[in-house]
Amino acid sequence: MITLENVSKSYNESMPALSNVCLNIEEGEFVFVVGDSGSGKSTLLKLLIKELEPTEGTITMNGIKLNNMSRKQIPKLRRQIGMVYQDFRLLKDRNVYENIAFAQRVVAIPAKTIRKKVPSVLSTVGLAAKYKSYPKEMSGGEQQRVAIARALVNEPKLLLADEPTGNLDGTNAWDIMKLLDEINQRGTTVLVVTHNLEIVAAMKKRVITLKKGVVFSDVQEGNPDETY
Numbered sequence: 001m002i003t004l005e006n007v008s009k010s011y012n013e014s015m016p017a018l019s020n021v022c023l024n025i026e027e028g029e030f031v032f033v034v035g036d037s038g039s040g041k042s043t044l045l046k047l048l049i050k051e052l053e054p055t056e057g058t059i060t061m062n063g064i065k066l067n068n069m070s071r072k073q074i075p076k077l078r079r080q081i082g083m084v085y086q087d088f089r090l091l092k093d094r095n096v097y098e099n100i101a102f103a104q105r106v107v108a109i110p111a112k113t114i115r116k117k118v119p120s121v122l123s124t125v126g127l128a129a130k131y132k133s134y135p136k137e138m139s140g141g142e143q144q145r146v147a148i149a150r151a152l153v154n155e156p157k158l159l160l161a162d163e164p165t166g167n168l169d170g171t172n173a174w175d176i177m178k179l180l181d182e183i184n185q186r187g188t189t190v191l192v193v194t195h196n197l198e199i200v201a202a203m204k205k206r207v208i209t210l211k212k213g214v215v216f217s218d219v220q221e222g223n224p225d226e227t228y
């Protein structure tokens with residue numbers, strides 16, 4: 001699914017954001033990426049969606065080398081990836097249905113298909129009855145569910161979540177992580193960047209710990225290394 005071979009990323013002459021990173025993430029995996037601020041977590045995500053280019057090394061996704069990808073090919077790559085952010089990034093002047101439909105319209109999905117897909121994905125995230133609601137009328141947990149539905153509506157092979165529980169209380173954070181786990185069990189590869197070590201330890205998934213731009217530890221079904 002995803003392979004990083006000796007990937008480095010430097011923004012300037014000082015310490016690189018990522019240094020000689022080698023990783024392999026298989027299709028269908030659920031992976032947490034943890035580390036303190038400045039460890040390289042956000043840089044890793046930006047490299048995977050080709051928002052950044054590596055300074056050195058090779059990134060391969062679904063057998064395609066991202067290094068060789070032209071600018072015209074990037075939108076096609078991103079259609080295979082769902083993104084979920086800490087701050088939800090919903091369109092405040094549009095209701096739930098329109099927020100999700102927008103993600104389909106930008107890739108020219110027919111209106112008939114949209115009318116079927118949006119209710120279906122809202123049902124998946126438990127918000128079928130909220131399709132007319134606006135973001136300001138919803139709790140943080142509900143807004144994040146809408147954001148997840150929007151990320152899923154184009155049926156991506158990979159879901160990237162950047163601190164998806166960062167703005168949520170404990171109960172809502174757990175609900176969102178359970179939802180991401182259910183999505184993974186249906187076959188979507190899920191990669192979650194988080195600071196919430198309590199959830200990471202409890203869920204017993206693969207945990208990659210970054211420290212100062214290098215892979216400090218990579219454990220299957222283990223606790224994160226809290227020494228970072």
